[in-house]
Amino acid sequence: MGAGPGRRLKAASFLVIPFLLLTACPLVAQAPAASQAQQIADLQQKVTAAQSNADNGWMLMCSALVLMMTGPGLALFYGGLVRKKNVLSTMLQSFSMMGVVSVLWAIIAFSLAFAPGSHFIGGLQHAFLHNVGAAPDADYAGTIPLQTFMIYQLMFAIITPALITGAFAERIKFSAMMVFLSAWSLIVYAPMAHMVWGKNGLLNAALGGRFPCLDFAGGTVVHVTSGVSALVCAIYLGKRVGYPKEPMPPHSVVLSVIGACMLWVGWFGFNAGSALSAGSLATSAFVATHFGAAAAAVAWSATEWVLHGKPSALGAISGAVAGLVAITPAAGFVSPISAILIGLIAGVFCYFMVAKVKAKLGYDDSLDAFGVHGAGGTLGAILTGVFASKAINPILKDAQGNALNLGVVDGNWSQLGYQLVGVVIAWVLAAIGTIILLKVIDLTIGLRVSSDDEVDGLDLTQHGEEGYYWEASAR
Amino acid sequence: MTKLEAVIQPSKLDAVKDALLEIGIDGMTVIEVRGHGRQKGHTEFYRGREYSVDLLPKVKLEIVMQDEMVDAAVDAIVKAAQTGKIGDGKIFKSKIDDVIRIRNEERGPNAI
Numbered sequence: 358m359g360a361g362p363g364r365r366l367k368a369a370s371f372l373v374i375p376f377l378l379l380t381a382c383p384l385v386a387q388a389p390a391a392s393q394a395q396q397i398a399d400l401q402q403k404v405t406a407a408q409s410n411a412d413n414g415w416m417l418m419c420s421a422l423v424l425m426m427t428g429p430g431l432a433l434f435y436g437g438l439v440r441k442k443n444v445l446s447t448m449l450q451s452f453s454m455m456g457v458v459s460v461l462w463a464i465i466a467f468s469l470a471f472a473p474g475s476h477f478i479g480g481l482q483h484a485f486l487h488n489v490g491a492a493p494d495a496d497y498a499g500t501i502p503l504q505t506f507m508i509y510q511l512m513f514a515i516i517t518p519a520l521i522t523g524a525f526a527e528r529i530k531f532s533a534m535m536v537f538l539s540a541w542s543l544i545v546y547a548p549m550a551h552m553v554w555g556k557n558g559l560l561n562a563a564l565g566g567r568f569p570c571l572d573f574a575g576g577t578v579v580h581v582t583s584g585v586s587a588l589v590c591a592i593y594l595g596k597r598v599g600y601p602k603e604p605m606p607p608h609s610v611v612l613s614v615i616g617a618c619m620l621w622v623g624w625f626g627f628n629a630g631s632a633l634s635a636g637s638l639a640t641s642a643f644v645a646t647h648f649g650a651a652a653a654a655v656a657w658s659a660t661e662w663v664l665h666g667k668p669s670a671l672g673a674i675s676g677a678v679a680g681l682v683a684i685t686p687a688a689g690f691v692s693p694i695s696a697i698l699i700g701l702i703a704g705v706f707c708y709f710m711v712a713k714v715k716a717k718l719g720y721d722d723s724l725d726a727f728g729v730h731g732a733g734g735t736l737g738a739i740l741t742g743v744f745a746s747k748a749i750n751p752i753l754k755d756a757q758g759n760a761l762n763l764g765v766v767d768g769n770w771s772q773l774g775y776q777l778v779g780v781v782i783a784w785v786l787a788a789i790g791t792i793i794l795l796k797v798i799d800l801t802i803g804l805r806v807s808s809d810d811e812v813d814g815l816d817l818t819q820h821g822e823e824g825y826y827w828e829a830s831a832r
Numbered sequence: 833m834t835k836l837e838a839v840i841q842p843s844k845l846d847a848v849k850d851a852l853l854e855i856g857i858d859g860m861t862v863i864e865v866r867g868h869g870r871q872k873g874h875t876e877f878y879r880g881r882e883y884s885v886d887l888l889p890k891v892k893l894e895i896v897m898q899d900e901m902v903d904a905a906v907d908a909i910v911k912a913a914q915t916g917k918i919g920d921g922k923i924f925k926s927k928i929d930d931v932i933r934i935r936n937e938e939r940g941p942n943a944i
Contacts, residue, residue, distance in 0.1 A: 604883045606876065665877050675879060712880020725879060 409493075412500040415635035416509055422626025423512035427519050428452050430623050433616025434678070435523055436824075438724045441608040442814025443527045444824035450522035450534060454515045457535060458542050462511045469547035471497070471510065476559040476567065478548045483507075496556050496564055498633035509630060514550070517579045518542050523724030524587035525804075527605075528597050528811050531819045533804045537794050545586065545790040549578050549783060560779050563752055570779030571745050571752075571763065571772065573642065574631035576686025576738040581783040584731020586791040587722060593795045594804055596721035598811050605723075610671050617674035621650055624681045628688040641749055642689035645696035646681065649688070652697040653680020656704025661712075672708075679707035679729050683737035690745035690752075690763060699740050707733045735780055742776035833928040833941060834902045836909070838893045839867065840921040844913040845891050851908040857901065859944065861894040871919035890921060896928055896944055 432448040439447045458466070468483035483489055491502045498506050518538040525534070552558040553572050560577075562569035572578060597605070607613060629643035657676025658668040683703030684696055691699065711728035722728060743765045747753070751760030762769035798804055805811070810818035817823060840848060845862065852860065866887040873886030897905060906923060914920055933943040 601881075606878050606881075606883050661877075661880075665880075667877070669877060671878055708880070716880070 409500045412498075412634045413502065413505055415639070416498075416501050416505045416630060416633065419626035419630025420505070420509040420512050422623045423509070423516065423630065424455070426620050426623035426627065427512075427516045428455055430616050430619035431516065431519055433612045434620060434674075435526065435613075435616070435724050437609040437612030437614075437616060438523075438607040439526050440605060440814070441825060442816055442823075444608065444612075444816065445822060446531065446815035446819055447522065447526050449531075449820065450526070451519040453535065454519040454538060457539050458515045458518060459511060461539060461542060462507075462514055466514060466543055466547050467507050467510065469543065470514070470550040471507075471555050473556050474551065476557060477552060479551045479555050497554075500634055506633070509633075510550070513575055513579060513627070514542055514546055517546055517575075517583050520579070520583035520726055520730050521587045521590060523726035524591040524722045525594050526723040527815065528594060528723075528805050530803060530806050531815070533798050533802055536802065537798055537804075540794050541586065541790065544794070545582055545787055546578070549582050549786055552782065553578050553779065560775075560782065562775075568775050568778040569753065569772075570738075570775050571690055571741050572686040572738065572779060573689035573741075574628040574685045576682075576734050576741065577779045577783040580682045580685060580730040580734025581738060581780060582787040584727045584729070584734050585784050585787040587726035588720070588731055589788055589791040590795065591720045591722040591727065593792070593799075597723065598808050600721045601716075601719075607671065614670055614674055617678055621677055621681065624650070624685075628685060632689060638689055638750060644693050645688040645691050646684055648693050648696040649684025649700040649703070650677045650680040652700025653677060653683065653704035653707075654700075656680075656701045657708045658704075660705050660708045675711065675725070675729065676704040676708070679703045679733045682730055682733035683707075683740065685734070686738045687741040687744060690741060690750050692744075692746060692749055695744035695746070695766070699737065699744060702740065703733050703736055706736055735784075738776050738780045738783075739773070742773040745772065833896055833931060833944065834899050835894060835896045835926050835928050836902065836905060837924040837926075838895070838909050838913070838921065839865065839890050839923075840893070840909070840913040841915070841919065842889055842891045844915075845893075847912040848893065848909055851912040852895070852905060855901070855904045855908050857895060857897060857905055859895070863892045863894070865890050865892045869919075869922065888919070896931060898941055898944065 428451060432451040435451060436444045436448040463486050465481070465484050467486065467489070468481050469479050472479035472482040472484075474480040486504075486507065489503050489507050491504065493499050493501055494503045494506065497503070518541055521538065521541070522534070552560045552566075553570060553575075554561060556564050558564065558566050560566045560568050560570040560572070562571050570577065599605070624646055625643050628646040629639040632639035632642055654673050654677040657679065658673045661672040662668040680700040680703050683699050684691075687696065687699055707729055710732040711725045715722060715725070715728055741764065745764035746766050747760040747763050750763070753761040753763065755761055762772075764772050795804065806815065806818060838848070842864075849860070852858075866889055868886055868888055871888065873884055873888055876883045876885055893909075895905065902925065906925075909923060930939060931941070931943040932939055
């Protein structure tokens with residue numbers, strides 16, 4: 358996000374010059390100068406259209422990839438981690454975001470996030486997708502229809518609340534969850550997206566923010582907000598019945614492995630797509646994403662191997678996801694080797710957050726939404742301030758157009774401060790918004806299912822179905 | 833008639849089946865079960881949390897036979913399933929009152 362256009366003019370001139378030589382020369386003799394100018398104008402239009410089509414094709418592809426991260430990616434990843442009796446409810450919690458957030462997005466949320474407005478939230482100019490059509494918005498992405506930008510951003514708005522569901526899995530009422538996450542996407546997600554990516558947003562590095570926080574693909578907007586809200590949910594709702602005395606191991610790490618692999622693949626759409634064009638910046642983000650995930654999978658596995666004697670499948674995939682989270686704000690700003698360093702740090706750090714810190718503090722974040730997304734997102738946002746380099750992405754320029762230093766590796770320590778501002782705002786907004794919403798829902802419809810229902814499982818009590826139906830039980 | 837219930841290591845199922853077939857026993861019911869005797873369980877780690885699993889996967893065979901087959905059958909099972917380590921399992925022997933074939937209501941030894 359917030360990335361400038363690529364360097365496609367050079368490539369375009371390769372196409373234009375030979376074409377001009379072939380077609381224009383014979384015409385010089387006969388045709389008047391006006392039609393020559395007309396031909397050049399036509400060609401320029403065609404070149405622009407070709408570039409626009411290429412970028413648009415890539416962005417539609419990326420939109421589909423990011424949707425795949427929620428369903429089936431996250432649904433499988435989380436679904437495998439719960440007990441058998443809650444597999445469907447957990448998968449549905451993610452899937453239902455694909456429905457309800459999409460509708461809200463069209464009605465108002467896209468406008469609140471991306472229409473011109475204050476430093477903190479957008480206006481209502483794009484409510485009901487008013488004026489969201491084929492024409493690009495040059496402030497966001499000059500080569501793709503605003504409608505493409507809108508649908509791409511929607512996929513982020515879907516997965517972000519879905520990530521939170523890992524914290525209250527196996528015990529929340531379905532109705533309470535729907536109300537909570539719908540409201541959450543309006544009062545936490547939309548303002549945060551506006552502040553970081555929206556025009557005139559407080560933290561927008563590219564579009565005149567007061568605190569230029571570098572967040573390429575949503576480290577603060579997606580992972581810090583969802584992770585911190587997850588922590589608040591886990592603490593507010595309390596532990597699952599029987600936790601931590603009763604064993605609650607994942608019912609199928611197989612499903613989780615499949616889901617994690619889909620997350621990894623989908624994440625290319627998430628991060629590389631955030632270049633908002635199909636140029637070399639997308640490649641840079643793609644490469645950084647991959648190396649970040651790979652390094653973190655290695656780091657988590659190695660840590661586990663040393664401390665427990667065995668590297669586990671769940672450890673390896675958790676590490677990969679932690680790496681993907683941490684590289685999200687940095688992708689598009691960092692070199693491949695910096696991405697590996699970020700991944701290695703994230704793998705070890707998130708392992709300790711999940712395996713040690715959670716147990717010490719005693720909260721029941723069922724599927725480690727905070728340990729992976731909150732902790733990894735915070736770490737990634739800060740490390741972006743360390744490793745971001747103008748050699749990778751000259752996004753900030755002075756009045757003369759010279760690229761300004763980005764992170765500590767460029768010698769710019771003040772960026773770390775801006776990153777911290779972004780992180781603190783995300784933490785505060787997510788925590789306060791979540792507490793208010795939980796309190797209101799708690800007092801009205803109630804948050805948790807009864808403990809009897811919890812013991813029977815949410816699949817049966819909330820949805821009247823089972824993930825693994827035993828045929829012999831039918832009458 | 834006698835029923836043998838043999839709880840064995842899952843990995844020994846094929847060997848036991850073959851050994852029983854060799855002495856002419858070709859009918860049995862096999863159930864996946866979990867349990868433990870003197871064998872202690874193992875521990876599993878999920879994201880740093882340790883779970884001790886004390887009910888271990890075993891396979892249980894239920895075979896009903898004429899009394900004169902019992903010694904040979906016990907012998908065959910023991911030979912095929914034995915590794916000498918804790919956890920090899922057990923065989924339970926009990927008398928059976930009657931056997932009824934559902935298809936034609938045949939009774940007694942002929943129904944086995």
